[in-house]
Amino acid sequence: MANFSSRRQAVLEVIKNMRCHPSAERVYEECKKSIPNISLATVYRNLAYLEKQGVLGRVPGCSEMERYDVELDGHTHAICKKCGRIVDLPYPENLKKLLDEYCKDRQFNGFGLSFYNICEDCQREEKL
Amino acid sequence: MANFSSRRQAVLEVIKNMRCHPSAERVYEECKKSIPNISLATVYRNLAYLEKQGVLGRVPGCSEMERYDVELDGHTHAICKKCGRIVDLPYPENLKKLLDEYCKDRQFNGFGLSFYNICEDCQREEKL
DNA sequence: ATTAAAATAATAATGATTATTATTTTTATA
């Protein structure tokens, strides 16, 4: 559980501290600030590792590129179809329970749910 | 609505007739059977076009590569985490209505929902 | 029929992700 190398620790810390839902590349850029010679491959490797450990997860429904977040279970996401911005979204009333129960009944491993929108910035831009 | 070129028609027909949820590459292979010199780029272009028209859509929650299906609205999907097999799944009771209403209330454009499992074949294989 | 617009084939380019490999770091054990 705690056998985290310094790099692995860094990747995790970086994601925890970023308020957005970064791509691997963004995590890499952020990591370089503290560990200038960290390798992109290391970031990918550790993201995969941490995902397998259940410490972090990919935001479902992003089709351009994988985006990561810690604590995926507690909320869902609103994804802008235009710019890809991702915003945390509380589950609508009872929905989480419903889905979890359904998964349990049918022996599914889990589910991926995201909502799509055009974020305010993109809407503003469209009007110009 | 009906300005479908022969290639576009072919792409659509192929997907309609495939019982699986093919990737662009698979659609391309299938198209080649009837139009041997069709280009992969054409398949991609027409998939994008048909998606924009709402005739077909991408199965949400597939992280390896995009997978397509017609009539996305009527059902959800079970995706095998190991081999990527996708199986149509009816919406659990009331769930569709709930999600649609939520989208309407919050002015979301839509949602993506998929369930994850390890399919029977992969489970069998794991036991060997 | 003639011209403009759209679609296409072929292929090159891009961009995210994964694999490789030589080296360094960590861990386990004597």
Add this chain to the structure above:
DNA sequence: TATAAAAATAATAATCATTATTATTTTAAT
């Protein structure tokens, strides 16, 4: 604590899905 085995890493090459380009062909509109 020395030392050997295992794991992790940096650097970079390779892969693979997807998109862009461009010259050509097909379709649609006058």
